[in-house]
């Protein structure tokens with residue numbers, strides 16, 4: 001099915017589903033829908049209510065097979081904005097498929113669809129359903145994609161044996177992810193000429209006092225380490241970074257009237273999201289109470305999550321990877337936010353495993369190795385067979 005898989009990937013990548021703002025979602029779900037219908041499936045299109053009126057959001061869900069047990073194959077079809085329009089003209093060179101979203105994660109979507117196609121063509125019976133789920137808005141937090149499906153009850157815990165997601169994991173599986181809170185904090189002062197500084201309020205000097213308190217929090221939270229395995233070079237420690245963006249003042253001889261800086265908090269799976277958010281907000285509240293004029297904008301937030309690297313689905317995935325690649329499967333923590341968190345929060349075991357590497361996702365030369373797309377197609381088929389075995393085949 002190599003040519004068919006690549007041609008479907010090509011057609012998916014050629015639709016610039018850039019997010020933000022969330023463009024071309026409709027033609028993309030129509031393309032996927034057409035493919036599923038041609039396979040004899042009956043996809044359900046879900047129009048997401050809310051969000052940006054100019055850019056409507058759609059989810060697509062379709063079951064394959066019959067029976068109680070449900071295994072989810074879940075992926076997002078939005079991509080980060082293209083570096084240039086050339087990125088939406090997919091091309092294959094030296095075994096690599098180039099294009100925006102090739103790795104993150106349109107080749108992975110094609111692999112999941114064709115994993116089902118393979119089961120159809122081989123005419124293997126499964127005991128249960130593989131539920132394909134296609135969502136938008138993963139790149140902007142999932143409020144109008146995955147979160148919506150959970151909030152509205154489209155995805156539930158009942159009879160669910162797990163979820164697989166084709167994020168570009170670079171050969172390993174991700175069984176955990178860090179959470180994140182990104183804040184932009186503005187301290188407001190009063191600008192005056194430097195010689196009149198007593199009549200002004202220095203926003204920068206106030207920020208220094210505030211950031212010293214945050215550095216104290218940094219020292220305490222960064223002592224914590226995760227028990228999950230991480231990729232080479234990544235820290236096991238919890239993270240609080242200050243000043244990723246810092247803007248202040250208008251000139252060297254004017255008392256700065258505003259100072260804006262960012263706080264980047266990356267929360268380990270073992271930490272509690274709500275508690276960690278509260279600790280940050282409490283510090284800001286304390287200074288606000290003391291008279292500092294502070295405003296806060298939440299740039300992004302998401303909970304951490306983690307699941308064991310053993311268990312039925314982890315074992316089935318590991319077995320399938322060994323069968324396909326001759327290598328054992330290693331489990332690592334994803335360094336960024338990951339939508340497995342929505343499933344984990346609902347008690348559903350969830351893992352990411354897919355073609356491509358995070359180093360190439362969001363990259364101006366984004367690509368995925370063609371061989372890996374084919375391998376992953378096999379891995380998804382085998383994992384589904386193993387999880388939904390009738391006892392006759394595997």
Ligand SMILES: [Zn+2]
Pocket residue numbers: 076104105138167168
């Ligand atoms: Zn992704």
